Amino acid sequence: MKRVIEGSHAVAEAVRLAGVQVISAYPITPQTHIVELLSEYCASGIMDARFLRVESEHSALAALIGAQSCGVRTFTATSSQGLALMHELLHWTSGARLPIVMAEVNRALAPGWNIWTDQTDSLAQRDTGWIQLYCEDGQEVLDSMLQAYRLAERVYLPVMVVLDAFYLSHTYEPVDVPAEADVDRFLPRYEPRFQVDTENPCAFGQLVPPGFYMKMRQNIAMAMDEALVRFDQIQEEFYGIFQRRYGPVEAISCNDAEIILVTSGTATSTCRLVLRKLRDRGEKVGILKMKLFRPFPVAMVRKATSRAKKIAVIDRNFSFGASGIFAQELRAALCNTPGRPPVFGYIAGIGGLDITMELLEEIYWKTKEAAYPENESVWMGV
Template identity: 70%
Template structure:
């Protein structure tokens, strides 16, 4: 069934189709529409689920952690300061090996107070042990949410489905809503590996002394290393049922590209338009859309970037005192590779500022006409133009 849906409601429909049993969230713009719709589904009997109202995002994550320990399928959502408030419990979810799925709507962190698009909130949580998947459009949001449950439950790690504030969360577009029967074939009921049960009692989250703590963290990393293989397999299964797949990295005109641009989220759609226009002028440009950020797809980047001359990474985020985070990760991934093209890092579109086709084209030509990066990060689209 094809409907015109708001990006936020694409998440809500996926959660309904996944037959989630317990949800908890605290409203924060621009995430609110997701959980408003889910609370209505519960109230109207469209979902056989429990919606737990709480007083903060910290409590929302605590509630779904408790429910996941009980062996049920769970969901929550957050943004910006709300996600930051969850930080402590994100570690508890991953270290507890709980298959929680959360929708994270990228929003700038204050101050100054800003409710618009910025990836720094989710990327600030990159070391918490959560799988992170970034989405470009509403269809990908719905599909990735369904895939996230299959992935989380096969690996026993939580998954963050990330989408842009307003550009995606509050924009309407046609979305194919799959039939419940098809979703049930792809995503069977949860068969939890970890479940508190009074008939077979055991303890969770007890003291972990030096003799065991390091092995526990090693196990999380080993699970993360399995994610690419599991993700590829479930995408193949998803494609067989629904006819769509996305890939950890999505490429566009990369086969013979001399300069490849890299970005995530809705900006990739704009960049495709730019790449098509420049290709028509004879420019050898390509695009990589980054979908999977954690675990970082190092092997794929080495394969795709090994033969290109330059890489231009557009980050809608920044790690103060370092550089744009995507560019930083790509440099690290390529460091020990035999072929290391120079990585040009650009910071643009923070706080909801538009990433226009004109700006992306300027970034391309600046990269083309410069032999080596003069800085780790060049700020693009400032009021005065490019950073001097």
């Protein structure tokens, strides 16, 4: 049923539909609408879940680590400082192979205080072993949340569903909220392969000697690789029921594109308009929308960019002392390919600054004019 709802509410609806059993969260703008709606659902009995109103994001994730260890489906949501505070436990979650799903609303990190969108918070957690899914609109948010549980519970790795602050979290859009029965077909009850059980007492997360430790870390790496494969399979199943699917990347008009603009999040929507405008003027431009950031879909990126002459990556984030993070990843993915195109890095929309059509057009023309990038990163709109 189509409803006009906020991106935050799309998250909450997905959590409801997934039959999450334990929710644990700490409020932070702009994540609050998610937990407020879930609180109401729990309070009114719409959801049969325990909601732990913990005293910090760190404890929010810690509580889920405890709950998920006991074999129940869990959820938390956070943003920015909250995610940074969780950092230690992000590693813990993947190391413990707990399929926790989190909604992460991209917000800039302080100081100075800034509540608007910026991807640095989530991208800075790229090495924590979490699968990261970036979303463009409310529908994708809801669908990604449901897919996230399937994926997480298949490969025993946690999943972060990422959405832009305000542009997505607080924006009302028509979203098809599926029927429970359909969701149940796609996402059955969670049947954990292992859980804490007094009948079969085991130690979880104990001291591990180097040999075992390295093997366990390799297992996580293999699970990440598997996630890439499973992601596609899950999309097909999802499509079978809901007639919607999302690739790890979405290549738009890339087949004949000379310049490919690489985007993520809501900036992609703006870029789609720019693409239409430029195409109308005969420019051979394409868009590569990055949805799956971890595991990074190297093969798909290579394939989509194989015919391009130049690549322009729009990063709403920055790794100080290096460059935009998507740009880094693109360069790394392409460096071992023959005849690789130059990768232009553009930093845009930091701290919630609008990424306008004009800005994206300017990026296109700048890229077209230069043979090679003069700098790794060009800061736009400052």
